[in-house]
Amino acid sequence: MKNIYLFLSLLCFAHFASAQMQVNAYARVTNISGNSLQLSQVDETFDSFEDGEQVLIIQVQDDVIGSNTANNSSFGDLDQILNAGNFEIAQILSHTESAGTPISITLQNSLIRPYSTGTNSRLQIVSFPQLGSPNYTTTADLTAKAWDGQTGGVLAFEVLNQLTLAHNISVDGLGFRGGAVSRNYSGPACSANGVYISSSDEYGEKGEGIYPNTNPNYTYARAKMLNGGGGGAHHNGGGAGGGNYTAGGEGGRGYNGGGNVCPAATAVGGQSGLALSSQIAPNRIFFGGGGGGGQQNNSRGTSGANGGGLIYIKAQEMISSASCSGITISANGNDAASWTNDGAGGGGAGGSILLAVNNFNINSTCPLLVEANGGTGGSSLSSPHGGGGGGGQGVIFYSSTEPNSNVLSRTTNGQAGCNNNSSPCNNFAGSPSGTNDDGVFDEALLPLELSYFKAQKANNKVDLSWGRSQTDQTNWFELQRSANGLHFETLTQIPSQDQQQHYSWTDESPLQGQSYYRLLQIAQNEEQAISALRTVYFENGALALQIFPNPTQNELYLQLNQTTDGLQLELLDIQGRKQSIQYEKEADLYKIHWNNLPQGIYFLQIIGPNFHQIKKIQIH
Incomplete structure (x- = not known):
């Protein structure tokens, strides 16, 4: 379906x-x-x-x-x-x-x-999802569900071979949410600079960040919410910009009741959303932080803007149409709205883009722009009040060398909002930290992933074969084998070759009965990934068995082709934990039963003097 x-x-x-x-x-x-x-x-x-x-x-x-x-x-x-x-x-x-x-x-x-x-x-x-078979050409602009505090904000897919871009791909403003503007409240000018947290919406709401706030006492006022920008305080403080790779800008200082903004010592703008550059890595990424909301007393403040979401695309090759006005892949933070007389919201931070793509073949008549930029803070277009801080820049990771032929990559900081109506502006809210485009990285060690792993009988041997994605950074492989699916021995270790996608090895001396094989990948940064299990069965000529019914509910029968003394039966759950069972023997038939086991997959171990077999059963 x-x-x-x-x-x-x-x-x-x-x-x-x-x-x-x-x-x-x-x-x-x-x-x-x-x-x-x-x-x-x-x-x-x-x-x-x-x-x-x-x-x-x-x-x-x-x-x-x-x-x-x-x-x-x-x-x-x-x-x-x-x-x-x-x-x-x-x-x-x-x-x-x-x-x-x-x-x-x-x-x-x-x-x-x-x-x-x-x-x-x-x-x-x-x-x-895998789009195409194996090639895919976009038929419309691609986007994601907006983050709603529970789910969303991510656009992720794979194209096994060639991805042709004929439309834009965007998660602009679909990351962490901006804070709401305050209700109308006229507190004394420059008076609330020491209020960092509050449950009252007389202050601007904090932007959302990597900490999910569940305490109403933390919701409003000047303090940041990790990489979410702080809200403006009264009165007319601007919201701060959200952060991601770089910190957002501080919110504008607020109205001093005269012809200037509040002095630094009593500023009431929101605190900058934090920079996460020390934590960001190819296997640890974030949405852009939301901007803080402004503080208003004349119904003319604005809310903080949303941060950018996450894009993760895997493809062998990315190309563009023969002719177009330009294609974008973007995870930009949104701009905050501007208004007059009151505090404006902070800009959203840029999000994150991961492109696990081996080759780029972008047409000069249809160039590609990849960007994760911070949004602009809102301006207070009146006498000095509080503009919004600019949003910090996001991050772009390429698994290969950064493309530069008809491709432009950028992660720029959002501009600070203006605190007044001067033209040109001569009094700004805070600007984000860091240098533009610092958030662009190539040859990134993205998560490991196998294309396939197979174990097949070949006469009295087992042929094992597997493939890896050209975009991963596997350093070497380790083949492992087990008689029970729980305890594994190492068969061989094989180095990964840069240009080699397909590998094989033969187990010359397989086990009799059931064998379990798995493959361990070890990356250059020592991260590890384990494949799914593959099973092979060799009849040993001494014992044959059947289990029924399977699936079952609370009992199972084990039928042997001969009478066997000293047989032990154990039932293990999928985590390898032994479950309590009872069983009775009548000639070559065993009746096995249990009480109140949860539904799921289990493994019945049959252990004899000269054999050890495991059968998978399903309890429903």
Whole structure:
């Protein structure tokens, strides 16, 4: 059904080329147990989660604020980054649904990186569809669902061979949300510079960042919210810009009741959204921080702007149409609106773009612009009040050398808003830190991923073969084998070759009975990834068995072709934990039963004097 739906969607959008097209499904992960993920807030409007398909797991927010929660300028500082920004590609083994909506997903393998699912954490799973077969040409502008505090903000897909860009790809303003403008409130001028946190909307609201605020007492006033910009205080303080690779700019100082802005000592503008450059890496990325809201008393302030979202594209080659006015791939922060008399909002920070693409062949008549820029702070177009701070720049990662033939890459800081109506402006809010385009990186070590892994019987041997993506940075492979699927031995180690995608090795002396094979990838930065298991069975001529029924509910029968003394039976869950079972023997038939085991995949170990076999069963 999914492929039919996607095909119809493509046809529909082909008739309306100006429309924007989405290709992802989203869900919040509320719990992780081994390979199993519990889901909520599932959105399958444009795609669905299906067995065998790939997904992107990303820690959008985590409890990174620590004890930095007092009403002072240290509020919103980073305590520990914890798992914020961690992400990886995984594959769905199976899933369960309720009323047609997925409620849990079991992955082929355990997740490589650590993740958090607590109250002050937001972990998201996003479908990672393959578009085309193997080539794909865009039929409409591509975009994503906007981040809503639970899911969204990510556009991710793979094209196995050639991706032709005939339309724009954008997640502009789909990342962390900007803070709201305050209600009308006329406090004394330059009087609230010491109010950093508040539950009152007489102050501008803080922009959103990598800490998910659940405390209403932290919502408003000057302090940043990690990389979210602080709100303006009274009166007429400007909101600060959000941060990502660089910090946002401070909000304008506010109205002093006369002909100037507040002095620095009593400034009431929001604090800059933090720079995350020390934490950002090819396997740790963030949405752009939202700008803080301005403070108003004449209904003329403006809200903070949203930050940019995340784009992750994998392709062998990226090309552009034969002729066009230009194509963009963008994760820009939004500009804040300008108005008069009151405090303006801060600009949103640029988001993040990852392009795991080996070759770029961009036509000179259809050039490509890749950008993750900060948004402009709003201006207060009147006598000196508080303009909004500019949004910080985002980040761009290329897995190969940065393309420069008909491709322009940029991550620029957003401009600061003006505090007055002078022309040209002579009094600005704060500008973001850092140098433009510092956020562009190439030859990045993106997450490891196998194209395939196979184990096939060949006479009395096992031929093992696998392929890797040309975009990954595997240093070497380690082939491992197990008799029980739990304890593995190393068979061989094989170095990865730069230009080699396909590998093979033969197990000359396979085990009798059931064997389990897996492949370990080790990257240049020592990150590791483990493949899905592959099984091979060699009949040993001494013992044959059957199990039935399978699937089952609370009992199982084991039929042997001979009477065997000293047989031991063990039932293990998918994490390898032994479960309590009872069994009785009658000649060559064993009846096995248990009480109240959860639904799922289990493994029955049959252990005898000269053999060890494992059978997978499903309990429903």
